[in-house]
Amino acid sequence: MSGRQGDAREPSEAEIWNELGRLDPYWAVLARSRVRLGGWLPRLTSFYTTGVEDVAACMTLTPDADFSQILDYGSGTGRLSFALAPHAELVSCVDLSVTMQDRLRDEATVRQVTNLRFLSPQDPPVPGHTWAISLLTLQHLPGHDGVRDALRYIRDSLVPGGFGVIEVPTATRSVLARVNVTFHPQWRLYRAARRMRIPAPWLIRHGIHGIYFHVLSASALTQLMGELGLTVTARSEGETKHYSFVRYGFVRSTTASP
Numbered sequence: 001m002s003g004r005q006g007d008a009r010e011p012s013e014a015e016i017w018n019e020l021g022r023l024d025p026y027w028a029v030l031a032r033s034r035v036r037l038g039g040w041l042p043r044l045t046s047f048y049t050t051g052v053e054d055v056a057a058c059m060t061l062t063p064d065a066d067f068s069q070i071l072d073y074g075s076g077t078g079r080l081s082f083a084l085a086p087h088a089e090l091v092s093c094v095d096l097s098v099t100m101q102d103r104l105r106d107e108a109t110v111r112q113v114t115n116l117r118f119l120s121p122q123d124p125p126v127p128g129h130t131w132a133i134s135l136l137t138l139q140h141l142p143g144h145d146g147v148r149d150a151l152r153y154i155r156d157s158l159v160p161g162g163f164g165v166i167e168v169p170t171a172t173r174s175v176l177a178r179v180n181v182t183f184h185p186q187w188r189l190y191r192a193a194r195r196m197r198i199p200a201p202w203l204i205r206h207g208i209h210g211i212y213f214h215v216l217s218a219s220a221l222t223q224l225m226g227e228l229g230l231t232v233t234a235r236s237e238g239e240t241k242h243y244s245f246v247r248y249g250f251v252r253s254t255t256a257s258p
């Protein structure tokens with residue numbers, strides 16, 4: 001774990017998300033002002049209600065889909081998974097972070113939700129899903145290759161003709177956001193500090209979380225989806241204070257793609 005004192009190597013993405021899953025999982029999933037370091041805890045009903053709203057909006061983008069076997073890619077603390085569970089026979093929760101998955105598992109026990117399954121993106125995809133969703137995740141995967149790997153995983157998890165929805169930020173709307181996606185100051189500072197043996201909990205407590213963030217142009221993303229045999233069937237646009245984002249409804253081609 002990157003929180004180990006005396007360990008001066010570069011932290012991996014999994015280690016960064018494991019620290020966040022351990023120390024500040026809800027903020028790491030939904031970074032709003034004034035909810036750092038446990039600020040979501042007294043408002044978890046609101047936190048999970050945002051998932052219900054997002055899932056409803058995403059389902060309308062793919063009205064012809066079969067929602068019986070769902071893949072939630074980058075499931076975090078289950079903000080979407082718990083909203084999806086009543087619609088599905090099975091929801092597969094895929095996350096790089098085992099501590100996020102532990103949090104999700106504990107919450108599922110409390111809620112007595114039994115139709116969740118936990119998968120790692122580092123294992124081969126399990127085929128047979130009829131619908132997939134990935135929100136607030138692709139923007140955190142460093143580089144084009146990370147996004148390609150995730151989309152390929154999602155594609156290979158889906159049955160041919162299966163639908164899905166992904167969301168990506170496509171443009172910045174503030175100077176702060178432009179600095180963030182151009183220079184990645186958080187990501188660089190966190191790594192430099194870890195190399196200097198500054199413990200991860202100290203960094204997170206002081207607002208240095210190490211989360212990578214990039215925007216993906218709509219043209220680059222749709223080209224990549226096309227190369228992978230994912231055909232865009234619908235799109236919707238939205239905005240936050242700092243970013244514009246697009247949600248793409250898509251269908252997996254019935255013919256093989258690389």
Ligand SMILES: C[S@@+](CC[C@H](N)C(=O)[O-])C[C@H]1O[C@@H](n2cnc3c(N)ncnc32)[C@H](O)[C@@H]1O
Nearest residue numbers: 017029074075076079095096097100121135136
């Ligand atoms: C900002 S959270 C979003 C969680 C959830 N999708 C939601 O909307 O509530 C991003 C999640 O992606 C996970 N993650 C990061 N890299 C990943 C990867 N390569 N594959 C799968 N999950 C990843 C993180 O551990 C984290 O739980």
